[in-house]
Amino acid sequence: MPDFTTLDGATASVSESAVAALGHGLVGDMLTPASDGYDEARSMWNAMIDRRPGLIVDCRTEGDVIHAVKFAAEHRLLLSIYGAGHNIAGNAVCDGGLMISFQNMKAVDVDADSRTVRVEPGATLGELDAATQVHALAVPTGINSTTGIAGLTLGGGFGWISRKYGMTIDNLLSARVVLADGSVVVASESENTDLFWGLRGGGGNFGVVTSFEFRAHPVGPEILSGLIVHPISDAPQVLRAYRDFVKDAPDEVTAWIVLRKAPPLPFLPEEVHGTEIVILAAMYTGDMADGEAALAPLRAIGSPIADVIGPHPFVGWQQAFDPLLEPGERNYWKTHDFAELSDDMIDTLLGYVATLPDPQSEVFLAQLGGAQGRVSDEATAYQGRTSAFLMNVHGRWSDASQDESSVAWCRDLWNAMAPYATGEAYVNFMTGEEGERLETAYGSSYQRLVELKNRYDPSNLFRMNQNIRPTPGS
Numbered sequence: 001m002p003d004f005t006t007l008d009g010a011t012a013s014v015s016e017s018a019v020a021a022l023g024h025g026l027v028g029d030m031l032t033p034a035s036d037g038y039d040e041a042r043s044m045w046n047a048m049i050d051r052r053p054g055l056i057v058d059c060r061t062e063g064d065v066i067h068a069v070k071f072a073a074e075h076r077l078l079l080s081i082y083g084a085g086h087n088i089a090g091n092a093v094c095d096g097g098l099m100i101s102f103q104n105m106k107a108v109d110v111d112a113d114s115r116t117v118r119v120e121p122g123a124t125l126g127e128l129d130a131a132t133q134v135h136a137l138a139v140p141t142g143i144n145s146t147t148g149i150a151g152l153t154l155g156g157g158f159g160w161i162s163r164k165y166g167m168t169i170d171n172l173l174s175a176r177v178v179l180a181d182g183s184v185v186v187a188s189e190s191e192n193t194d195l196f197w198g199l200r201g202g203g204g205n206f207g208v209v210t211s212f213e214f215r216a217h218p219v220g221p222e223i224l225s226g227l228i229v230h231p232i233s234d235a236p237q238v239l240r241a242y243r244d245f246v247k248d249a250p251d252e253v254t255a256w257i258v259l260r261k262a263p264p265l266p267f268l269p270e271e272v273h274g275t276e277i278v279i280l281a282a283m284y285t286g287d288m289a290d291g292e293a294a295l296a297p298l299r300a301i302g303s304p305i306a307d308v309i310g311p312h313p314f315v316g317w318q319q320a321f322d323p324l325l326e327p328g329e330r331n332y333w334k335t336h337d338f339a340e341l342s343d344d345m346i347d348t349l350l351g352y353v354a355t356l357p358d359p360q361s362e363v364f365l366a367q368l369g370g371a372q373g374r375v376s377d378e379a380t381a382y383q384g385r386t387s388a389f390l391m392n393v394h395g396r397w398s399d400a401s402q403d404e405s406s407v408a409w410c411r412d413l414w415n416a417m418a419p420y421a422t423g424e425a426y427v428n429f430m431t432g433e434e435g436e437r438l439e440t441a442y443g444s445s446y447q448r449l450v451e452l453k454n455r456y457d458p459s460n461l462f463r464m465n466q467n468i469r470p471t472p473g474s
């Protein structure tokens, strides 16, 4: 009889006939540790995560999801949900429990007339962009094309066009959700509105989403975008000038900062490779000529080593950072939200960039605001609407012997930046050890999320996530 990890962390046997009966009801396959493809199915973007589920249900239909949820609930098995396996915390995979996999459930259906898109939960951002850009449409998502739409949406979702068109959750029209008892509901502005509020930022705490419906917007297919690269010696002036530029930038402009050692990019002189640089990465969501005018002051800052701003296909720009973010490396992240970039904060940050522990490690500073910031705090579970910037410290390295030193660098930098932070934080950038941060991270949403959890998942079946714990006895 196979042994499984239960919700309480104990070990329990489930009869072989019960497992076989589950398999008979599925359209998709079941993978055990002995199956071909098991290791591939449990592997995550972050190589620090190495967990071994007792059973993987390779869902192909909503019916498969219902069977899997009911099976886990009946046997009180630890349950995890794998969208595209990108989340830094690694909660998509559980040790010894049942993992629902969406790796083969990733259809994207675009209705170009109504500008709406239905997306299955295993689709990546690249697959969504490919389908929508055929019609010169786009849904606001993130900046790395191999990220999964499911996890991204449930945490919030923002990227190059969010200042113009809102976050991913602001463009979510409805979702189909399998609840802890196996029933299916639709959540939207008119149905199960409390659940709809919670799905938009509350993570996978309330059920399993089997289908997302999004609003899309006209974007591209060509847009003005690219990178401007400065030497780190100019960083104090460049970051201050960037701060002045973004203060009055229109919603169409999005400009992020990346601080890192220069990768061997063909447009960078060889002597710069491996040295610390400041990258200004920018996009204009709109007319090309308007974009040229809007980005001109950013391009006029200092004396860049390179400026490759120009017309690019939107799908290409959405993949621009992919080579730096390939799966399979060891990663540790720390994040803060900021209301402003003060002189002190900039100088503190640059002090840590001088001691980057690895050529792959970097600090991203995202410009927020615009349409994303004009949604009220009450409208969605996501908090941080009034934050102007978000920092994500990407500790990234290949060799496990570097784990301790790289993690320590990330934590030290994060601690040093804490005095400048708002306290709210994006749950999708939080590691697995940051559960105690959730109440502050969710700010005014937290209590409402607990009430929703009490209502929809009082037994905390959906606990492999940034977990909102139900009130005991609820």
Ligand SMILES: Cc1cc2nc3c(=O)[nH]c(=O)nc-3n(C[C@H](O)[C@H](O)[C@H](O)COP(=O)(O)OP(=O)(O)OC[C@H]3O[C@@H](n4cnc5c(N)ncnc54)[C@H](O)[C@@H]3O)c2cc1C
Binding pocket: 045, 081, 082, 083, 084, 085, 086, 087, 088, 090, 091, 092, 093, 102, 121, 141, 142, 143, 144, 147, 148, 149, 150, 151, 152, 153, 154, 155, 156, 157, 158, 159, 203, 204, 205, 207, 208, 209, 210, 325, 428, 429, 464, 465, 466
């Ligand atoms: C390199 C990289 C770049 C990123 N860039 C951005 C960015 O630009 N903008 C941004 O907003 N975010 C970004 N993210 C963060 C990203 O949004 C999260 O990592 C997100 O969780 C990834 O979704 P996934 O489906 O791939 O994750 P998974 O690891 O598969 O799932 C994450 C969690 O989501 C829940 N979940 C997944 N599918 C479902 C479902 N169908 N129903 C219910 N719950 C589910 C589960 O709790 C699961 O543990 C980035 C992440 C990486 C690694």
